[in-house]
Each structure stands twice: as C-alpha cells, then as structure tokens.
Amino acid sequence: QVQLVESGGGLVQAGNSLRLSCAASGRTFSSYVVGWFRQAPGKEREFVAAINRNGILYYADSVKGRFTISRDNAKSTVTLQMNSLKPEDTAVYYCAATGRIDYSGNTDRRLFAYWGQGTQVTVSS
Numbered sequence: 001q002v003q004l005v006e007s008g009g010g011l012v013q014a015g016n017s018l019r020l021s022c023a024a025s026g027r028t029f030s031s032y033v034v035g036w037f038r039q040a041p042g043k044e045r046e047f048v049a050a051i052n053r054n055g056i057l058y059y060a061d062s063v064k065g066r067f068t069i070s071r072d073n074a075k076s077t078v079t080l081q082m083n084s085l086k087p088e089d090t091a092v093y094y095c096a097a098t099g100r101i102d103y104s105g106n107t108d109r110r111l112f113a114y115w116g117q118g119t120q121v122t123v124s125s
Contacts (some may be wrong), residue, residue, distance in 0.1 A: 002026035002114050004095045009119030018121060021125045022095030030073040033103040034117055035112060038121075039089035045094070047107035058105040062089060063089075066079040075123045092118040 008020040011071045022034065035058075037049035049069040057069055068081040078095065096112035103111070 001030060001097075002097050004114055005095060005114035006093065006095045006116040006119040009093060009121045011122045011124065012085055014085060014123055014125050016085055016123075017081070017083045018117060019086065020082065020093055020095075020121070021077040022043040022080075022116060023074045024078070024097065024113065026076070031101075032079040032097040032099055032114075033112075034071060035096045035098075036069065036078075037051070037094045037096055037109055037112075038089075039094070039118075040088075040091040045109055047109065048093070050103070050105070052103050053101070058107075082115070085121075086125045087123050089121060090123050091121060094118045095123050100107060 003025045005023045012018055031053055036048040037045050038048050039045040047060050051069045051071050066084045067074045071078045095116040096114045097114040
C-alpha cells in the first residue's frame with residue numbers, strides 16, 4: 001500500500017506558476033505509477049498527467065506544454081510544475097497511484113487505487 005499527501009496549492013493570477021508536490025509513504029514507491037487528476041466544481045474528475053515506473057510521462061492535451069510531472073524516488077515524491085496557468089485550471093488537484101505494471105497512459109481514474117486528499121488550485125483572471 002501507499003499513502004499520498006498533496007501540498008502546494010493556492011491562489012495565483014493567470015499566467016503565473018505553481019508547483020504541487022505529492023509525498024508518498026511506502027517502501028515500494030518506485031514501482032508505482034503516479035498521476036495527477038483534477039476536479040472542478042460540477043465536473044468529473046479528469047486526468048492531468050502521470051509518470052510510470054520507468055519515467056515515461058503522459059499528459060492531457062489541455063496541459064501539454066504547460067505542466068511538467070516528475071518524480072524523485074529517493075524522496076518518494078512526485079511534483080507537478082504548472083506554468084502559464086489559466087482560470088480553467090482551477091480545480092482540486094489529486095495525486096493518485098497504481099501498481100499496474102502494464103500502465104501505458106490510460107486516463108481512467110478507476111485504474112488508480114490510491115488517492116490523496118486533494119489540494120485546491122485557484123487561478124484568477
């Protein structure tokens with residue numbers, strides 16, 4: 001099992017940046033695929049980005065070129081660097097993990113068994 005705790009959310013103006021962190025506990029963190037999802041009010045939770053155990057990156061089209069996901073297995077953390085933020089990026093952002101070794105970019109949140117509590121990101125225009 002793995003426990004996930006997000007941090008780094010906040011209020012920023014459009015065009016600015018934020019960095020979210022996901023701290024994980026568990027001895028086998030490096031074997032997990034870790035992803036970020038977000039949920040805006042009244043909307044479904046949607047895939048944002050993921051990084052697999054080999055460091056392969058996956059992004060939603062809406063954030064490609066603006067967001068960067070990375071991981072530090074020694075520190076059991078995954079970071080989401082968000083640049084050029086837009087008001088439509090406003091949402092609660094969740095860190096999620098799955099132990100599936102065949103992960104290849106599937107955006108279905110049901111594949112991810114472990115979730116953090118979420119952190120609010122608000123982008124003002």
